[in-house]
Amino acid sequence: MTDIILETRGLTKVFKGFTAVSDVNLRVRRGDIHALIGPNGAGKTTCFNLLTKFLAPTSGTILFNQRDITTEQPAQVARQGIIRSFQISAVFPHLSVLENVRVGLQRRLGTSFHFWRSERALAGLNDMAMSLLEQVDLAGFADTITVDLPYGRKRALEIAATLAMEPELMLLDEPTQGMGHEDVSRVTDLIKKVSAGRTILMVEHNMSVVSGICDRISVLQRGAVLAEGAYAEVSIIPEVMAAYMGTASDTLESGDSRSSVRAETTDGNTHG
Structure with missing residues (x-):
């Protein structure tokens, strides 16, 4: 290569x-x-x-x-x-920090459009999401609604969501x-x-x-x-x-x- x-x-x-x-x-x-x-x-x-x-x-x-x-x-x-971030933080403000990362994991695993499935079915992605949050020092904010995060933490969350796409x-x-x-x-x-x-x-x-x-x-x-x-x-x-x-x-x-x-x-x- x-x-x-x-x-x-x-x-x-x-x-x-x-x-x-x-x-x-x-x-x-x-x-x-x-x-x-x-x-x-x-x-x-x-x-x-x-x-x-x-x-x-x-x-x-x-x-x-x-x-x-x-x-x-x-x-x-x-x-x-090839995955990019933007000048303006591109996260879902009214989802929790954990849920934001989980969205990226859903896309990677091909479950993004399973609208008929219960939200409980996504719980299997939580461990992976938490692992990514730990990488960016956001594990303690997992349940925080994203709009309440300080700006610098939002940028860290965006990086975690990017990492979820491998x-x-x-x-x-x-x-x-x-x-x-x-x-x-x-x-x-x-x-x-x-x-x-x-x-x-x-x-x-x-x-x-x-x-x-x-x-x-x-x-x-x-x-x-x-x-x-x-x-x-x-x-x-x-x-x-x-x-x-x-x-x-x-x-x-x-x-x-x-x-x-x-x-x-x-x-x-x-x-x-």
Whole structure:
């Protein structure tokens, strides 16, 4: 089996004359945590939507495990093991934490549409659901109604629900967006923990998170790949500094407060 789990070749998306993603050649290595970073409007979320088939590319090819998935539908790629989260937490607010995870397990086990069965028939999934909640440190919240969870815990629940689908490749879109320092640290540790035996591709603006857990990063600017490699190598490239800070004399080091502020306040639109 190849070391490359996901690859794009010349991936391009044009919206009515505006090129949001331009000739992107991305290679994600199996087992890595790989980040897509870049300033506002760089094309990161659009790229995610192309990879998960919520958008159709204008041109280019997407390969997953060396198989061409360019023309497949979202449900087809999800069944193959590509599962994503979204910028806005996508959980069922009026179900309990346990029930949210159980929904994901139902789909995986093929019982999602057995509407005629008693809810008691789902009890057999509870042990599996609890095991997943333990992985994300939510076992103590199993009976909590999801709407009552703090925001950071909701993001952890979303990761647990994603794990219920047994993803081979997890795509996390802004997993720490809008969080305070404590929640950022908790979710960062969680991502590192659940990455064991999996591949993660994530869009993230907090450079402390990126530098701390990512094996490799790709920097997008104006829809094109500006640089790719290890964080320590890419972060000192003058063009990358300029893309984030507006001048090559500034730095993108994780400890630089200017880059942290810039990183946490960029890419607020859906074509990020």
